[in-house]
Amino acid sequence: MTAESDLNTRLSEHKDAGDPAYSVALTVNGRPYRLTVDPRTSLLDLLREHVQLTGTKKGCDHGQCGACTVLVNGRRITSCLTLAVMHDGDDIVTIEGLGSPDALHPLQAAFIERDAFQCGYCTPGQICSAVGMLAEADAGWPSHVTADVGTEQVELTPTEIRERMSGNICRCAAYPNIIAAIRDVSEGTAQ
Amino acid sequence: MKSFTYERVTDPRTACAAAAARPDSRFISGGTNLIDLMRLEIERPAHLIDVSRLPLTAIEELPQGQLRIGASARNSDTAANPIVRTRYPVLSEALLAGASGQLRNKASVGGNLLQRTRCHYFYDTASDCNKRQAGAGCAALHGANRNHAILGATESCIATHPSDMAVALTALGATMSLLSPESTTRTVPIGEFYRLPGTTPHVENNLAANELITAVTVPPPPSGRQRYRKVRDRASYEFALVSVAVILATEADTITDARVAFGGVAHMPWRSTEAEAALTGRPAIPSTYQAAADIAMESAVGRGENDFKIDLARNTLRRTLADVAAMTDRRPS
Numbered sequence: 001m002t003a004e005s006d007l008n009t010r011l012s013e014h015k016d017a018g019d020p021a022y023s024v025a026l027t028v029n030g031r032p033y034r035l036t037v038d039p040r041t042s043l044l045d046l047l048r049e050h051v052q053l054t055g056t057k058k059g060c061d062h063g064q065c066g067a068c069t070v071l072v073n074g075r076r077i078t079s080c081l082t083l084a085v086m087h088d089g090d091d092i093v094t095i096e097g098l099g100s101p102d103a104l105h106p107l108q109a110a111f112i113e114r115d116a117f118q119c120g121y122c123t124p125g126q127i128c129s130a131v132g133m134l135a136e137a138d139a140g141w142p143s144h145v146t147a148d149v150g151t152e153q154v155e156l157t158p159t160e161i162r163e164r165m166s167g168n169i170c171r172c173a174a175y176p177n178i179i180a181a182i183r184d185v186s187e188g189t190a191q
Numbered sequence: 192m193k194s195f196t197y198e199r200v201t202d203p204r205t206a207c208a209a210a211a212a213r214p215d216s217r218f219i220s221g222g223t224n225l226i227d228l229m230r231l232e233i234e235r236p237a238h239l240i241d242v243s244r245l246p247l248t249a250i251e252e253l254p255q256g257q258l259r260i261g262a263s264a265r266n267s268d269t270a271a272n273p274i275v276r277t278r279y280p281v282l283s284e285a286l287l288a289g290a291s292g293q294l295r296n297k298a299s300v301g302g303n304l305l306q307r308t309r310c311h312y313f314y315d316t317a318s319d320c321n322k323r324q325a326g327a328g329c330a331a332l333h334g335a336n337r338n339h340a341i342l343g344a345t346e347s348c349i350a351t352h353p354s355d356m357a358v359a360l361t362a363l364g365a366t367m368s369l370l371s372p373e374s375t376t377r378t379v380p381i382g383e384f385y386r387l388p389g390t391t392p393h394v395e396n397n398l399a400a401n402e403l404i405t406a407v408t409v410p411p412p413p414s415g416r417q418r419y420r421k422v423r424d425r426a427s428y429e430f431a432l433v434s435v436a437v438i439l440a441t442e443a444d445t446i447t448d449a450r451v452a453f454g455g456v457a458h459m460p461w462r463s464t465e466a467e468a469a470l471t472g473r474p475a476i477p478s479t480y481q482a483a484a485d486i487a488m489e490s491a492v493g494r495g496e497n498d499f500k501i502d503l504a505r506n507t508l509r510r511t512l513a514d515v516a517a518m519t520d521r522r523p524s
Contacts, residue, residue: 020196039197039239042226062227063294075267075296081223082297085197086241133292141271142287144427149276149283166427167291 022085028053029097039085044068046084047094055095055124059169066168069125069132070094076132078167095124098131107131110181118172126168130182133164137186156186192229199241203370203405206242210401211372213238218403220263221297223290224306231314233323243299247405250274256411262301262368262404266356267292269300279409281417281436285359288421291428301404304357304367304384305396308350308458309430311335321347322392337496338432341488341504342457348392349494351455352385353430358454359419360407361462362436368406369398376405385459392458415440415448416518420511422455422503431455433504439470439515446470446479446516451487456504463487466508480512481505 025034028051035050044061047053047070056079059067063081070079071093099105107127110116117123137156142149145163154160161179170178183189200206210216216238219225228234247261250272258279260269269275270286290298312318312330319328331339331349339349366378385396398404421434434454440447449470453461466487473479484505491501 019194022197039195040192061230063223066291066293069293076293077297078293081226081294083197083219083222083226083239086199086219086222086243088199129293132296136267136271136292139271141267142276142283144284144287146287149270149280149287163427164292167293 024085024088026087026090026092028092029094035084037084039083041084042080043070043072043082043084043087043092044079047079047092050084053094053096056128057121057124059122059125064169065122065125066129067122067125069129069168071128071132074132074135076129093128095128098127105131106185107181110184111178114177114181114184115174116177116181117170117174122168122170122172126165126170126178129165129168130185133161134182134186137164156183158183161186193232193235193237195229195236196238197241198238199244201244201246203242203245203247203403204374206240206245207370207372207374207401207403209240210403213240214400216240218242220299220302221265221294222302223294223298224302228307231316233314233316242301242403247301253408258409260300260407260409262299262406264300265296266290266298266300266303267295269356270295278412279359279363279417281362281419281438282356282359282409284417284419285355285421285434285436288419288431288434289355300356300407303354304360304404304407305398306353307395309353310339310350313350322350322388322395325391325393332494335496336494338430338455339494339497340457341491341493341497341500342453342461343387344458344492344494345388345390345392347390348388348458349497350388350392350458352395352457352459353455354460355419355421355431355434355454357381357385358434358452358460359436360409361460362417362438362450362452363409363412364450365407365409367404368408369402370405371399372401378408381407381460382462388458395458413438413440413448413450415450416515418511418515418518420507420514422507433500433507435504435507435511437508437511437515439475439512441475441516444475446473446475449483451483451508453487453504453508456491456500465489470512475516477509477513480509483512484508 057067059065061080063078068080217236220243247263270283276283318330365381417438423429436452438450449467451463451466466483469483
């Protein structure tokens with residue numbers, strides 16, 4: 001029995017007989033999955049408990065800390081605050097899909113280079129959020145600290161990065177190094 | 192979280208019909224507030240109708256110069272829309288002042304308008320709350336009420352409406368399109384959509400049973416420069432203590448048109464027609480701004496910990512008016 005089917009068996013044993021279940025098909029890190037879930041299952045719990053990808057972390061489970069940030073169809077969202085069943089057909093990328101130990105994503109490498117973490121619990125969410133944030137800035141999206149929201153070009157200053165990353169909390173307060181790592185990548189100076 | 196059944200709808204009429212068929216249902220779009228409320232079992236729908244994929248995401252200019260924003264448009268897409276950014280910067284600024292990048296990527300325009308208060312006692316199911324349980328009482332009235340309302344509140348409820356976007360839409364005079372299960376659409380000015388708490392704080396707006404918000408339409412931008420200013424306990428990712436949306440037009444240092452709406456001060460976005468009247472036709476000088484700020488807060492009532500918000504609201508309006516007047520001088524519209 002695989003770990004996945006073992007877990008599904010245990011989950012089904014704990015379910016009330018009358019609880020509804022729904023089929024959801026989605027792609028996670030390029031791999032297609034079809035799973036049957038209770039509609040209460042968050043996307044975060046689907047990733048961690050059903051797909052067994054535990055890189056995505058559960059912090060507050062209320063969308064406030066950002067530890068569970070993943071990319072859905074290229075956009076960063078908090079996976080705790082969305083139902084798995086609502087993501088049928090979606091393309092999910094988690095920290096495991098960004099890079100591997102042998103081929104790190106530039107942001108993963110920059111976080112190591114800049115020592116942008118202590119305990120590391122928020123790091124997968126920080127990195128997935130930064131990937132989404134850099135794409136938003138590339139698309140010219142303004143932020144709360146952009147002086148003129150009508151501007152067509154955004155310069156990712158430290159102030160801009162701090163504002164745009166404010167949805168990711170770091171309990172160890174590694175913020176200065178997180179900003180530095182993201183700046184290295186945004187300015188193309190990462191090793 | 193209570194167990195529920197789930198369906199996804201792909202056209203608005205089906206959505207309303209589905210809601211009419213299930214009185215115990217709720218629409219879900221971004222889910223960024225509803226899922227929290229369901230986890231806490233403050234919301235206990237037996238059925239969810241997923242409206243997140245309705246074809247209501249367009250943001251388009253209408254022939255008469257209005258801007259129609261589909262109810263399913265994401266907050267992030269609306270904030271980044273080129274027309275919104277250039278013609279309605281106060282709306283873009285308000286959206287960008289709210290929540291985080293991740294939440295704005297999920298939250299929809301319709302859902303943002305219907306989000307519930309962030310009053311701690313509303314979320315704490317061990318506390319008395321008339322909004323959560325009619326007749327239970329209001330723990331905030333003599334409790335930790337630093338964040339609470341100073342205008343239009345009652346002994347029943349001193350909660351505030353948390354939306355930034357709705358404050359900008361109030362200043363802009365937006366209307367909402369509401370689709371009924373009978374397939375008729377009515378339009379309601381946002382100023383007539385929300386309700387003050389009175390003795391029924393659990394009724395927060397005038398949306399009828401099974402109605403669906405399909406769009407928000409903003410009239411052509413009024414003349415003048417626009418600004419949204421939000422004051423809060425953190426520099427980012429925090430609800431407003433006080434916010435203000437201001438649109439101000441001046442000619443030769445005389446104010447020719449003014450719009451003023453506050454956030455964080457009442458059960459609904461608070462448009463101050465009194466402040467607007469005190470500004471229009473008056474010289475664009477500090478004493479005019481002070482007079483407008485004073486009249487805007489004339490009926491304000493503090494409840495203890497939130498007493499400071501009355502001065503904070505005055506000062507925020509005064510400073511924002513001065514800033515916007517300076518912008519107008521620099522870049523006449």
